[in-house]
Each structure stands twice: as C-alpha cells, then as structure tokens.
Amino acid sequence: MRISSKLLGLTLLLVGSVQPVFAQLNVFACEPEYQSLINELAPEAKVYSATTALQDPHMIQARPSLIAKLRRADLLVCAGAELEVGWLPMLQMKAANSAVRNANTGLFFAADHIETLDKLERVDRSMGDVHAQGNPHIQFDPYRLLKVADALHQRLIKLDPEQKAEYQRNFEAFKQRWTQAIKSWEQKAVSLKGKQVIAYHTSFRYLFNWLGIKQVGDLEPKPGLPPSSSHLAGLLALAKQQPIDLIVQASYQDTKGSKWLASHTKLPMVVLPATVTREADSDSLFKLYDDVITKLLKAMN
C-alpha cells in the first residue's frame, strides 16, 4: 500500500514534469516578420530569426548554428507554402527535436491559416521555382497578417496555457493598434492606387494587391532565375509601350538588373526592405509598413 502510493506520487511527478511549463518560451522564427509578430504577442519569449532581410529565404543553408537553435526551440514559426522547403526539412531532421514537428502543436506555418494568392493547379519546373501552394511572401498583407496573428496567439495558448490571459491581452492590443494602423496606411498610400511597376520576383505581390499597385513586369524571366540581358531588353521595350511609374525590388535582391533598367528607362527605382530589418526605421512590423509606404511615395515623386 505504501509502495503503491509512493509509486503513484512518482508517476504524478513524472506526468507533471511532462506537461510543457515554459520558464521562457523558446521560439525559432524562419523569417524576421514572424520574429516581430512573436515579439508583439509574447514579449517575454526568446525569439530567434533564422534569416535577415538581406537574405533570400528560398536559399538558406541548413547550417550548424540553425540546427543548434532549433534543437532547443519550443515553437517553430515559418511562412510555409514551401518557401523553406530547401532547408527546413533538413534542419528538422538534424535538430532531432520532436516538439517542433507537429503542425498542430510546435510547428506553425503561417500559410496554413490564410488563403494564399496565386495557388497553382499544376506546377512544372519549366515555370521556374514556383510554389503550388501559392505565394508565400505574405508579410505585406496586413489583413492576412492579422489572421495569422490570431491563429498564432491561439497556438501560443495551446502550448503555454498558463499564460492564456496574457496572450489574449497581447493579441487584443495588437489587433487594435494594427487595425488603427491599417487605416492610416491606407490613407497615406491612396495616391499609390493604380500605379504600374516593374518588380523583382513576386516578393511584393501582397503589398501591391493590398494597395492597388499593378505589377506589369518582372525582372526575373522566371521565378528564381536572375534577370538575363535579353529579358531586360524585353522590359525596356515594355516600358516604351506603356506608362510605368517605378521599378521595385527587395533588399536581398541584386540591384544590377534594376539599375540597368532604371538608367535606360529614366524610371525611378526603389529598394524596399524585404521584411523587418535591424535598421531603426524598419525594426518592427509597424515601422516596416510605415517605411515601405514612405519609400514608395518618395520614389514616385
């Protein structure tokens, strides 16, 4: 009898210790926008971003430092829709951390919680490096991002139920500030509506979709392929045929092609931060949106 009660006690102790109780939630974000989102929703958490705004998230090395970071993560937050397919599966395998493998618990793909744009029925490599699951660069769609934030705060509650009230409070506060901000961004960007741009890749697909900007040309001949001289010549011809307001590219993309096109067309060119950066004017999601709209307006004038 005494033995069994001891055993029971021990079992309870063990079961108790299995329950995830986080002194500090350890989050591995694939991209800085999700690091920033976690900072809003769980300011106490320790967040690490695997990439920076100067790195193409398609082409990351499954390097040792990332394995070590993922080994100790409680939650993995990524864009999904195959953006990280070239390196994340290898990281997951090497990190041997079962906590971040289940898409219902420690693994969170933002694209799973929204409708992506440009889903494809059929994918063929001759089309370039395209994603069947749609465009994964959702960081510049404030409405979709709010949906992601909602799903993410619920995930945080699921993983760390003790802090439920706090996560809810943080999300509500974020939602309010974000909704306010959307209004002011939309007002500020109203003159951008209907503008026609040539951009690099589909990096800003959601931004253009939101603000009513039309991307009439792509500096990449096919997704993932760098601008070739014949393709640039084609864009030059395009710029002569129809009015184009701006050439846009992201911070991690090579400026050679855009510069060439800008000098030959006399069009303005702008390099936008691809995501949240370490610079003071775009080191959070709020500042990033401000910065991008300001830069677009400035370049148009």
Next chain:
Amino acid sequence: MKFSKSVLLASMLATPMFAAAKAPASSATNQLNISAVLNGYYQSEQKALSNREKGFGLGETELALSGNIDDAFYGKMTTVLVSDGSETEVELEEAFIQTMSLPAGFSIRGGRFLSDIGYLNSLHMHTDAFTDRPAVYRAFLGGHYFDDGLRLDYVAPTDLYWSMGVEALKGANMRAKNDEHKTKEVGIYTAYTKFGGDINDSSSWMMGLSYLNNQNGIAELHHEEDDDHGDEHKGEDKHSGHDHGAKYTGKNLYGVDAVYKWAPNGNFKYQHFTLSGEYFRMTDLFSADEHQHDLDDKSHQGWYVSGVYQWSPKWSTGLRYGRVDVQVAHEHEEDGKHEVELERQSLKETEFQISYHHSHFSTIRLQYTNQQGQESLKPTDEHSVTLQFIMTLGAHSAHQF
C-alpha cells in the same frame, strides 16, 4: 531479371506524375517526395583510383523516394543506376528509416545509409562540386561509404552546434582480401562528433572528428604467395563492374574535417564561397606470420583541400588539391625465407572545374584533372578532361550544410 528491373523503374518513374496530380495543397509534410538525378559525362582518360571508364558514360543516376512514414518515423530509399560498359546495374544506395520523435536530441537510423564519418561522406554525390570524390575517399571509403547497419545520434542542447554519434555496420565492402576465414559479421564500428557555428552573418563553419574501426580490415600477408601486391585487391578488378569496395584497408581510420562557408550577408542567392578540407590516416594495415616490427608503424594517409566560389547565380568554379600515400606490400621468398617489403606509393591530384548552372537544378561542368601517380596509382594520362551534367527532377531536396 532485366525485365523485372525495367518494370520496377517504369512503375517508379510513373509515380511522380500520379503523386503530383494527387498531392494535396497543404504544407510540405506527409507527402511522398520523389526525385531523380540525371548524371552523364565524357572523360578523356581513365583516371587512377577510379571506376569511371574513359569516353562517354553515365554517372550515378538516382531515383529517390522519401517522406514521413508517420509522426515517429521518416524513411528514404535511393536507387542508383550505374551504367558500366554494356551492363547496367541497379543498386540500393539508401533504404533507411529514422526516428523523428525520440526525446532529448536522440535519433536512431537503421537500414542502409551513408555513414556520417568525415564531411563529404554523408553528402550525396550529385551535390559535389567536382566530378569525382577526392582520391582519399576513393582509396579508403570506396568513393562514398554506405552500408547496412544502425546509427545512434545525439545533438547536444548547446548554443554551439555539437552532435555525436556511433554506428555499427556490416562492412562487407570494406574487408581486407585474405581475411575471409574469420570474418566478423558486424565489421565496422564508427564514432564521430561535429561542432559548428556562425562567425557572423556572412560566415559559418563546421568541424568534425571521426573514427572508423574495421574488424576485418587487416590484410594478412602470409597467404599471398601468388600475389605480389598484398593490399591492392579490389581496385584491380576493373572488369567486375561498379565497385564500391575500399581499395585500401586497415583496422583503424582516423579523420578530421573542416568546412567554412561564406556569402555576402549570408545571402547565398548570388555569391558564395566554400572552403573545405579533410585528413584521414589509416593504421594497423597488415599482419604477418612472424612479427615484423616495421609493419606496425606503417600507415596509409590522405587529404584534400577544396575551394569553390560561385560568383554569380549561373557560374561557379573550384580548385582542389589532394593526395594519398599508401603502403603496398611486395612479398617474395628469399633463401627459403618469407620476406615482405613495403613500398610507399602516392597519388597527387590537382583539379580545376568551372560550372554553369542554368537554374538551381541543373549543372554543366567542365573539369581538368592532373594526376601524378606511381605504379598502381598511375592514370592512363596525367592530364584528363571531364565534361559532366548533373540535373535534378522532382521534389526539391533539402541539402546539408
């Protein structure tokens, strides 16, 4: 036999279309990944320590299937087709399962897999920057060492990446020739550890130490009256087709490896540079009837250093220098006494390659190789040129560092 192989292949090749058509649009878990690698070459000479014939040929043409079996297991199968003259062989290079939900950073892999010793060995050949593995790999590990066995791996919960593991493997291809009468069924035991981290946003590094114990690796010299080259056995039978056997064996193999990668701001899209090097030393090579002290301290060794620079998304170039030094035994009867003489032979290899990558998935490579070798390590010509293509189809495979 040939018919069944082609049926197998046909059914495997048909699967991708079927899978692509049915693949549900959800995140990249729970699906079967199918990928194929096409690899063809033209080589101007027969190189030393190489199975590749001169002229046109096909390299390792792969078909790989992989995926999560359930939440606890991952599985992968890689079939390699090797065309050698008129013969086409089907070979199973990988067929393993790996645990994915063991706690505390542990994982177990079982079946047939690439050993995790050294830096290059666990990498797939189609990701290599040169047309062949370095001479030291071809001499000691049969190009790349895969085998049937079991691995236990552990990743430490440290800021610095630190992993370690042990493997037990069959070792059938790593046996010394004249050891058959007391062959151990589990012939190979390995242990390895790897460390790595970032220096800054642009640079990262990894280092590894490995040890391989080959229970059947010691060559016995006294049974070999009719063979004056005691150790170079498997390498000689070039006509036996594709051969993965180690050409030189010994009881202990010690290795140290290091790799450094650089890309501006860590952005690998446009430019990157990789510097890597490995050193291997093999000891306890021979045993003889009478104890011969001069055999004890003899060792084989080899190393290479390689630098590869991708200066634009479409072009990369690489330079590699490596060498192997091996002990070759000559036996003869002198005054009724059995005598063994060891002679040191070496092969020095300098290679330069330039590659065109139309996309991330296709590579065309031109390589110049200069080989300086003696006797059994002599190529048909010092200078050789190889033109190679490597293309991948199907699932986007994730690559190791």
